[in-house]
Amino acid sequence: MAKRKKPILREYSEIIVLAVALALFVRTFFVQAFRIPSESMEDTLLVGDFLFANKLVYGPKLPFVDLRLPAIRDPKPGDIIIFKYPNDPKIDYIKRCVAVEGQTVELVDNKLYVDGVMQDEEFSKYVFGSRPDRRFGPFKVPEDHVFMMGDNRDNSADSRAWGPVDKKLISGKAMFIYFSWNSGEHSVRFSRIGDVIR
Numbered sequence: 001m002a003k004r005k006k007p008i009l010r011e012y013s014e015i016i017v018l019a020v021a022l023a024l025f026v027r028t029f030f031v032q033a034f035r036i037p038s039e040s041m042e043d044t045l046l047v048g049d050f051l052f053a054n055k056l057v058y059g060p061k062l063p064f065v066d067l068r069l070p071a072i073r074d075p076k077p078g079d080i081i082i083f084k085y086p087n088d089p090k091i092d093y094i095k096r097c098v099a100v101e102g103q104t105v106e107l108v109d110n111k112l113y114v115d116g117v118m119q120d121e122e123f124s125k126y127v128f129g130s131r132p133d134r135r136f137g138p139f140k141v142p143e144d145h146v147f148m149m150g151d152n153r154d155n156s157a158d159s160r161a162w163g164p165v166d167k168k169l170i171s172g173k174a175m176f177i178y179f180s181w182n183s184g185e186h187s188v189r190f191s192r193i194g195d196v197i198r
Helices: 008-029
Strands: 031-035 049-054 080-085 088-100 104-108 111-114 135-140 145-149 170-182
Touching: 031 170, 080 145, 088 104, 088 111
Parallel strands: none
Antiparallel strands: 031 049, 049 170, 080 088, 080 170, 088 145, 104 111, 104 135
16 A cells, blocks of 8 residues: 655644754754854954854753753853853853952953963953053952953953852853954955854
């Protein structure tokens, strides 16, 4: 006896449901897309950059419960991290981790010190030049927290303003730029597409 074919509508519905379920699975546990809305990470990341974040590396959060899968590794200084804004977890932020729990952070003029050691930060940017009144700390990062700062230090609301970030709020580690749009010139920044984020 010939096998009856499924109705076309049902067949397409099953494909769509499967595709949506797969996309949600990947988004929840592996990769998520983000867009850069502000200048706080210039010149590492520009307004209009679209990037993928690795959610697996720090342990993805399980939906609907306050649990995470085991992390591959903990955040470390230098990582560019996407996290929920501590004052409004509905908003995603992206900054660079400059210190982790137990470390002491201090900013003096244009120099960042961690545990009293001046950091070599070729990526940092100070739009107002050298200023002796630019100070922060010393501040010791509490347990289970990280200290986040924008690379564009004079144009970034970060842990200097609203405190360290609880590791529970971390979403993922920035991986690479998959698209970049220059809204001022209404053009694609082709040279940035595929750039690995460091």
